[in-house]
Amino acid sequence: MSIPVETFFLNPEAQGTLQAQIQQMIAQGILSGRLRKGEKLPSSRKLAGHLGVSRITVTLAYTELQASDYLESRDRSGYFVSNNAPEPPQFAARHPRQDSIDWSRALGRKFTGGATPVKPRDWWSFRYPFVYGQTDPSLFDHANWRHCALRALGQKDFQALTTDYYDNDDPQLIEFIARHTLPRRGILARPEEILVTMGAQNALWLTAQVLLTQRRTAVAEEPCYHALRDILTQSRCHLAPVAVDRDGLPPEALPESADVIFTTPSHQSPTNATMPMGRRKALMARAREMEALIVEDDYEFEMSFLRAPLPALKSLDTDGRVIYVGSFSKSIFPGLRLGYLVGPEPFIREARALRASVYRHPPGHIQRTASYFLSLGHYDSLIRRMGQVFARRRKVMEEALAGHGLGVAGRGVFGGSSIWMQAPDGVDTGELDRRLREKGVLIEPGRPFFHAAEPPGSYYRLAYSSISSERIPEGIARLATELALMR
Amino acid sequence: MSIPVETFFLNPEAQGTLQAQIQQMIAQGILSGRLRKGEKLPSSRKLAGHLGVSRITVTLAYTELQASDYLESRDRSGYFVSNNAPEPPQFAARHPRQDSIDWSRALGRKFTGGATPVKPRDWWSFRYPFVYGQTDPSLFDHANWRHCALRALGQKDFQALTTDYYDNDDPQLIEFIARHTLPRRGILARPEEILVTMGAQNALWLTAQVLLTQRRTAVAEEPCYHALRDILTQSRCHLAPVAVDRDGLPPEALPESADVIFTTPSHQSPTNATMPMGRRKALMARAREMEALIVEDDYEFEMSFLRAPLPALKSLDTDGRVIYVGSFSKSIFPGLRLGYLVGPEPFIREARALRASVYRHPPGHIQRTASYFLSLGHYDSLIRRMGQVFARRRKVMEEALAGHGLGVAGRGVFGGSSIWMQAPDGVDTGELDRRLREKGVLIEPGRPFFHAAEPPGSYYRLAYSSISSERIPEGIARLATELALMR
Numbered sequence: 001m002s003i004p005v006e007t008f009f010l011n012p013e014a015q016g017t018l019q020a021q022i023q024q025m026i027a028q029g030i031l032s033g034r035l036r037k038g039e040k041l042p043s044s045r046k047l048a049g050h051l052g053v054s055r056i057t058v059t060l061a062y063t064e065l066q067a068s069d070y071l072e073s074r075d076r077s078g079y080f081v082s083n084n085a086p087e088p089p090q091f092a093a094r095h096p097r098q099d100s101i102d103w104s105r106a107l108g109r110k111f112t113g114g115a116t117p118v119k120p121r122d123w124w125s126f127r128y129p130f131v132y133g134q135t136d137p138s139l140f141d142h143a144n145w146r147h148c149a150l151r152a153l154g155q156k157d158f159q160a161l162t163t164d165y166y167d168n169d170d171p172q173l174i175e176f177i178a179r180h181t182l183p184r185r186g187i188l189a190r191p192e193e194i195l196v197t198m199g200a201q202n203a204l205w206l207t208a209q210v211l212l213t214q215r216r217t218a219v220a221e222e223p224c225y226h227a228l229r230d231i232l233t234q235s236r237c238h239l240a241p242v243a244v245d246r247d248g249l250p251p252e253a254l255p256e257s258a259d260v261i262f263t264t265p266s267h268q269s270p271t272n273a274t275m276p277m278g279r280r281k282a283l284m285a286r287a288r289e290m291e292a293l294i295v296e297d298d299y300e301f302e303m304s305f306l307r308a309p310l311p312a313l314k315s316l317d318t319d320g321r322v323i324y325v326g327s328f329s330k331s332i333f334p335g336l337r338l339g340y341l342v343g344p345e346p347f348i349r350e351a352r353a354l355r356a357s358v359y360r361h362p363p364g365h366i367q368r369t370a371s372y373f374l375s376l377g378h379y380d381s382l383i384r385r386m387g388q389v390f391a392r393r394r395k396v397m398e399e400a401l402a403g404h405g406l407g408v409a410g411r412g413v414f415g416g417s418s419i420w421m422q423a424p425d426g427v428d429t430g431e432l433d434r435r436l437r438e439k440g441v442l443i444e445p446g447r448p449f450f451h452a453a454e455p456p457g458s459y460y461r462l463a464y465s466s467i468s469s470e471r472i473p474e475g476i477a478r479l480a481t482e483l484a485l486m487r
Numbered sequence: 488m489s490i491p492v493e494t495f496f497l498n499p500e501a502q503g504t505l506q507a508q509i510q511q512m513i514a515q516g517i518l519s520g521r522l523r524k525g526e527k528l529p530s531s532r533k534l535a536g537h538l539g540v541s542r543i544t545v546t547l548a549y550t551e552l553q554a555s556d557y558l559e560s561r562d563r564s565g566y567f568v569s570n571n572a573p574e575p576p577q578f579a580a581r582h583p584r585q586d587s588i589d590w591s592r593a594l595g596r597k598f599t600g601g602a603t604p605v606k607p608r609d610w611w612s613f614r615y616p617f618v619y620g621q622t623d624p625s626l627f628d629h630a631n632w633r634h635c636a637l638r639a640l641g642q643k644d645f646q647a648l649t650t651d652y653y654d655n656d657d658p659q660l661i662e663f664i665a666r667h668t669l670p671r672r673g674i675l676a677r678p679e680e681i682l683v684t685m686g687a688q689n690a691l692w693l694t695a696q697v698l699l700t701q702r703r704t705a706v707a708e709e710p711c712y713h714a715l716r717d718i719l720t721q722s723r724c725h726l727a728p729v730a731v732d733r734d735g736l737p738p739e740a741l742p743e744s745a746d747v748i749f750t751t752p753s754h755q756s757p758t759n760a761t762m763p764m765g766r767r768k769a770l771m772a773r774a775r776e777m778e779a780l781i782v783e784d785d786y787e788f789e790m791s792f793l794r795a796p797l798p799a800l801k802s803l804d805t806d807g808r809v810i811y812v813g814s815f816s817k818s819i820f821p822g823l824r825l826g827y828l829v830g831p832e833p834f835i836r837e838a839r840a841l842r843a844s845v846y847r848h849p850p851g852h853i854q855r856t857a858s859y860f861l862s863l864g865h866y867d868s869l870i871r872r873m874g875q876v877f878a879r880r881r882k883v884m885e886e887a888l889a890g891h892g893l894g895v896a897g898r899g900v901f902g903g904s905s906i907w908m909q910a911p912d913g914v915d916t917g918e919l920d921r922r923l924r925e926k927g928v929l930i931e932p933g934r935p936f937f938h939a940a941e942p943p944g945s946y947y948r949l950a951y952s953s954i955s956s957e958r959i960p961e962g963i964a965r966l967a968t969e970l971a972l973m974r
């Protein structure tokens with residue numbers, strides 16, 4: 001039986017080459033049972049005419065489908081659905097008729113309803129996106145990343161790509177972190193003291209699971225990264241928020257009961273405060289006195305384009321008290337999901353066992369690609385380029401903010417990618433955000449960063465990591481106009 | 488100042504092209520502070536002579552390093568470390584002098600010491616590897632995977648590659664799963680009922696976290712996949728093992744107290760039993776009666792090369808009681824870490840929120856690559872090719888086992904990739920494994936699959952997913968010899 005040419009349609013929204021689209025259309029017809037074994041395909045001339053593509057494109061698609069056994073060609077009579085083609089299912093698919101489960105009872109634990117706000121997924125469609133932590137396509141080193149990914153897909157790296165690492169990491173990546181990344185933060189660590197994670201957030205999550213219980217007290221900075229607050233809340237520990245000042249977390253304000261202190265000394269998140277060396281030492285001394293552990297989230301240390309960064313807290317750690325969290329996702333791109341934990345071996349061992357249970361290991365291909373990108377120096381070039389651009393943007397931003405007399409609450413002395421802002425009294429920045437969206441401006445309201453039951457409504461964050469210098473002045477002008485209207 | 492050519496050495500174990508190695512050597516020299524700004528590099532002729540490479544290779548490396556701002560060239564006088572080169576750290580790296588933390592006290596929870604055995608990482612160096620769940624490089628469709636990965640790295644897919652999905656998945660992949668994968672199992676699901684996970688193990692982990700508490704009872708098959716047992720143990724629920732028979736999990740043996748039933752109807756892991764349709768219906772009825780949920784791990788359903796698979800339990804589910812776990816890692820390669828969960832929306836919503844907290848989302852590049860590999864039909868070709876090869880290997884294996892009179896405990900009627908074996912009474916298969924390793928044979932002792940305090944020592948698993956047909960007879964012969972010696 002011949003299949004009528006009229007039954008073939010290319011999906012108008014499909015991507016990829018025409019040849020790939022044709023292959024896909026036919027393969028899916030076979031897999032869904034619409035095209036059956038032994039049925040004859042239209043001639044390439046006929047199908048080409050029907051679809052409005054060149055005949056050679058159809059011929060190439062048929063040849064490919066033959067190679068993968070979807071089709072077979074019979075002498076002079078054309079192409080047929082192969083007898084070895086994959087079988088469609090022999091039963092109809094069904095959807096549950098009704099959901100008769102009482103899910104409010106069936107769920108053992110609830111994880112929805114956390115502090116982390118939902119950001120607009122289409123931030124790039126806003127003209128003035130002062131959003132934080134997203135990739136700026138104009139800065140990313142696409143060519144070299146692609147090159148490294150390709151290399152990591154090569155025959156030589158087959159093992160690294162496909163292997164089930166059980167609970168191990170890519171040795172090349174671990175070596176680079178130990179020999180090149182950590183020394184730049186003043187840290188020496190052995191491979192057994194390093195664990196690769198699915199981004200910094202995953203590193204914080206693993207740490208919270210290993211160190212905290214319902215009977216332990218965790219200190220979080222107030223305000224702090226909302227996802228960390230979700231992690232700590234889910235761990236069910238006692239959560240003690242400690243307000244930061246312009247130098248970050250004040251050691252003298254730590255509660256005696258603290259077991260684990262989560263801190264961001266390089267750039268406090270979200271206020272951008274950098275903890276001075278004196279306070280770092282005082283914090284270490286206070287933690288020792290209280291026998292507390294410290295978890296140092298050293299995110300964004302690379303973005304120190306104004307002044308060289310201070311050594312990490314971990315580098316002052318003489319007794320194995322500090323757990324260090326680093327990330328590559330931030331600077332390469334957030335979709336990468338690659339970070340690491342550095343800590344004493346007994347801790348890393350438990351975090352590794354937990355990781356193995358949760359998801360075994362971060363995909364080998366990603367680890368290997370990153371290790372090439374790092375070791376060939378592309379990462380450092382990227383960081384440098386980003387630093388130069390961010391420095392320029394920041395200058396434009398500061399001028400614009402000063403020009404409109406907008407209140408800066410924290411700007412960070414080393415650089416970073418955002419400025420922490422305070423609106424005039426009485427302005428609710430949640431409302432400000434809603435109004436600005438209609439004007440094409442995206443900001444980040446500050447409330448979700450606070451733990452307090454009645455968080456201050458006047459703070460907000462403006463990032464310059466995803467907006468070009470040229471657009472900053474107009475974006476800030478719109479912000480200023482809206483603020484003036486709301487006062 | 489000129490840098491002496493003698494200080495340059497290529498790492499004899501380095502991989503990659505010579506040009507890349509030279510770039511790496513110089514970039515790392517700069518990053519570590521060994522080569523300083525303004526210092527002059529040896530001429531390309533001199534360095535080429537010293538390293539024993541061609542001059543053009545050095546010139547190309549220098550040009551690349553100049554492009555990425557590590558080096559600058561000065562007219563006629565050669566290459567110098569650029570003034571814009573990245574800064575080396577300004578402080579020395581230090582390692583904690585002593586670990587003064589009492590980690591037995593500091594750890595909130597322990598995750599080490601689970602049931603999952605450590606397999607030899609170098610399994611491919613054994614001549615007769617009857618190992619389970621590893622990639623056979625001779626079967627994997629490297630070229631097409633590479634092609635799809637490349638396409639997913641293209642400019643068009645930049646968003647999919649780099650975006651922070653927050654808590655969402657790649658819409659292309661979800662659509663493929665909903666429209667093509669699930670219907671083949673008799674399942675219809677909407678996108679909100681599907682969650683992409685880091686492999687099937689991660690899907691099981693998320694499910695256990697959402698559904699179980701210390702007050703709930705989970706049924707696990709006895710024997711069962713050891714990693715599942717680790718997951719259930721860590722969730723601290725009551726764990727009720729129920730012995731399987733030749734048809735899998737017997738519904739009448741389920742304890743009244745069961746809240747969640749974990750089962751593998753397609754191929755019971757590790758016995759390979761396939762649950763007949765009658766029992767599937769009885770299991771559904773029993774679960775309804777007890778108001779229990781069912782978690783169906785449908786791993787390896789694609790490897791049904793002897794007979795078409797039965798519809799999934801989930802396809803019989805009229806009241807939203809079944810949570811379905813699928814995986815691509817198994818058939819593509821385990822290092823991929825890609826699976827999915829299908830279940831009622833209220834459940835998927837909580838699993839998604841938990842996933843967002845634990846690691847946000849599986850990397851976008853991997854999701855997009857898999858969606859191309861699937862939609863272009865490569866996945867089905869691969870499955871078919873694997874099925875044909877596995878059928879051949881299985882035949883050779885069964886003949887060899889029969890020839891030596893070795894006892895088969897479970898072989899699975901639909902296919903699969905392994906046979907569950909029983910050694911004669913008195914033979915400890917842990918000891919058998921140790922002895923066989925010296926003979927180049929790898930088997931999987933059965934004890935870790937059992938929950939019982941005194942698990943039977945006579946079972947073992949032989950997989951044919953990573954050993955060629957040609958080597959199977961000799962491997963089985965060595966096994967038979969060793970068994971005879973141990974009796």
